[in-house]
Amino acid sequence: MASRRTRDGLEAFWAIALLALMAATFRLWLPTSWTGAGDYPAVPMFDLATVGLTQQAANVLSIATPFVIAIACLVTVGGGRWRWAWPIIAVSLVIAVFLDQHRLQPWVYQSFLYAILFAISPRSESGRLPEATFRLIRLLTISVYVFSAAGKLDFQFLHTVGQDFLRVQLEWVGVDVSTWPTKTRLFAAAIFPAFELCVAIALFWPRTRMFGVWMATAMHVGLIAVLSPMGLGHSPGVIVWNVVMALQAWWLFAGPVIEIEDDAAINSDAKADAGRVGPMAWAVVGFAIAMPIFERAGYWDHWLSWALYSPHSSRVTLQIHETAIDRLPEEWRVAVTADEESDRWHDLNLGQLSLAVRGVPAVPQARYQWALADQIIELAGIENQVRGKVQSASDRWTGKRDAQWWTRPDEFQKAGDAFWLVP
Template identity: 75%
Template sequence: MTTRRTRGRFEAFWAIALLALMAATFRLWLPAGWTGAGDYPAVPMFDLANVGLAQQATGLISTVITGVIVIACWVIVGLGRARWAWPIIAASLAISVVLDQHRLQPWVYQSFLYAVLFTLAPRNESGQASEPAFRLIRLLTISVYVFSAVGKFDFQFLHTVGQDFLRAPLQWVGVDVSTWPVRTRLFAAASFPAFELCVAFALCWSRTRMLGVWMATAMHLGLLTVLSPLGLGHSPGVMVWNVVMAIQAWWLFAGPALEPDRDAESGPRPVGWLASWLAWATVAVALLMPVFERSGYWDHWLAWALYSPHSSRVSLQVHESALERLPAAWQVAVGADEDADRWHDLRLGSLSLAIRGVPAVPQARYQWALANQLIQQSGIENQVRGKVQSASDRWTGERDEQWWTRPDEFQAAGEAYWFVP
């Protein structure tokens, strides 16, 4: 086990994991014309026309960058040349997200952080990264479980997604949780984040680390079962990421620390103070900024708010008279007129899953920009209405809401965001 769990092979494992995750979410990375996702607009961080990039040029650059990431991953796996491949991957992932915020999936952010740390890590003559880089990666991994768990001790999770997590497996054995007292169901839902927090604590100390590895494995296998087509039917990318995280727990935490490969000829070269400072600064940002998620200064997914419905959002409704102007592919996301007022919900999450096969970014900034492009693309500016909602209160589940019914009110709502085109 020790000889196989080497540092170089972990880097190769993560390169393979990145390829697998990109394959599972291929509609995010390949040209829209190849995947049939042409009706779903890309949402860049800013108006790319301001730097002279037309839409066609942006699509070409995006395709080239995807190819660069794939080649760099195969260089790491096949040739073991990680020294220069990881900075290329880090830069390529960052550019990809700038071109389309939909790519800012949690595992993309995680891969970017790893790529930065591998770039800054001192290496020996054979190119093997040093142990301190992996200590930082272990710290990041533990933080994922901590922030993910803390984000679920929340009114919205306990009353919605937590109940779904509880209901899905128990209904297979004929147990109807709806008959349970409300307090019992809430405590049962709270057991999910409580278990995840115990995983994080167990991974922190050497005496309990193997217990933490087994607990993490059980948690991810349980999520795979609940989120599978037999359960809640989540997207393939979510399933693959849970597999990757389960394997990573064994690779990073089981047994002794990762050893250098046997062909390493010397110890790591001294690292400059700047590279060391940047590595610690990267980790410090990743550990500190999630604290500001609820106040809107950090993205929910970047704060590891996973399966947690407290996120900010945009609700969009289209008038009945404008439905025929929507592309046929969008009709799957149009809700029924349940209150007979001739207004229909256009569910952005359902639209994302149907066309791109991944969940929509749970962020009001992204969803506002997406709604803006959908409205402009369809020419229905005067036939839509909706609201922008803040992240919910942890204890009451209440949100601040900003309703809009006119184009100027909608545009005014978007002025609060920094990174929108």
């Protein structure tokens, strides 16, 4: 008889999680004509014509990939040939993102990394993954918390989103934080990333791991409450992902214990545990852990660096003249702000537009937002009735950004020349 954590269930769990996340963000995955998203443009990674892909073929692929992913996930949940399902999921996710960068949500990237690890890891005769694979996934999960915390130890978070988190939670107990001194409020907001960093440390050390699981659970439950309709009212996908992460903490770091009585199964699993993952698995995790270091320099995306709920990201501000507002689709006008400066110019809030039309956050990346603005301008035919600026990621200590203003079509196009992955 031998005791050990259940490993088989993690693959089925993550397949269910991926299905749930895609269902919560269905307007990202299904055609706009099916979801009522109007003419909201897809932003591919590059000009699809360069690879001989027509718009009609791209549309067919865009419809097919979510269904392929769903079928592969169901096969995994049903106990089918898991090893062959995961590479299909990984490739399908890549194709889906290439066709529309908006799908590059952090949980999509996380699912892609897991799919690669599940696909390339060695297995025992009974099909179980080795413990070494789970150690890599635990390491990857801990890195998510580390980089997420690091992204919030930042001027912008402490002065904006951190204050929102603080205000919402204390309002529930009748405390008005606006009366607090500024330094006190900033210190209190810093507790959020500090706690998240403590979660990562606790999960790393075996002796404190169970305590870390409870801390992670408390953190995600708190986030669910803050981001829910009774708090800041974020999108359903954000809520579901926090549920998934809370459950994953138990699955990876606490996990149910089962009794194995079959000697053959014991020997088979012992061989699996003795096995080592290959260099490719280490390379995948090493790459995922190393690349966020280059986020602030602009060489890696903010969401791929786990900069979550952190407003230091690069961005595009788009303003539209009041004479052009009627040229926008009616459902988009909810994202047009009031003319606060009485100069007849209104912000077209790309983040609000994404939430209103697609029900998910806009990708917090200047590259994506510039390409989205470019397609919106072309679609509405308002090239000479817009202006705005492209802003870099903010300085960690001062919150300042470099900004490139544009008022003419040629200046707008010149601003986009700095980006690599735009159509």
